Amino acid sequence: VEVAPHSTVIVPTGLKMAIPHSWKVSVRPRSGMSAKTNIRIANAPGTIDAGYLDEVGIIVTNIGDEPYHICTGDRIAQFMLAPVIETSFEEVSELSDSDRGEGGFGSSGK
Numbered sequence: 001v002e003v004a005p006h007s008t009v010i011v012p013t014g015l016k017m018a019i020p021h022s023w024k025v026s027v028r029p030r031s032g033m034s035a036k037t038n039i040r041i042a043n044a045p046g047t048i049d050a051g052y053l054d055e056v057g058i059i060v061t062n063i064g065d066e067p068y069h070i071c072t073g074d075r076i077a078q079f080m081l082a083p084v085i086e087t088s089f090e091e092v093s094e095l096s097d098s099d100r101g102e103g104g105f106g107s108s109g110k
Helices: 030-035
Strands: 007-011 023-029 039-041 046-049 056-062 077-085
Touching: 023 030, 023 039, 030 039
Parallel strands: none
Antiparallel strands: 007 056, 023 046, 023 077, 039 056
16 A cells, blocks of 8 residues: 555555454554654554454554555554443533642643
8 A cells, every 4th residue: 555645544454353342452553653654543543343343444644755655564553452441421510629620731730
C-alpha cells in the first residue's frame, strides 16, 4: 500500500478475529514506527469489539512530504487484548466539588 503525503488510508491486514464477549482489541501504534517514520495510526487507539467479524484494517496517516510504502509483513501496529468493564451510569443534577474547582484543563498543579 502506498500512503501518499498528507493522506490517510486503511491498510488491509488479511486478519479476522473472533473476540470473546466482554473483551476488546485495541489497535495501537508501534513506538518505532512513530519515532522513525512519518506514519501515524490515525485513530489510536482504535477499538475492535466482539461484534466485529470482518477483516481488520489499520487506519494510517502519512504526515510527511514523501510517499510511504507499506509492504506485506511490515509491522505497522500492535494489538492489545483487554477486558471490557461493563458499567451503568446515573444521571445527576450536580457533581460534588473537587480541588480543581472550575479551573478546567491544567488547573490541578504544575
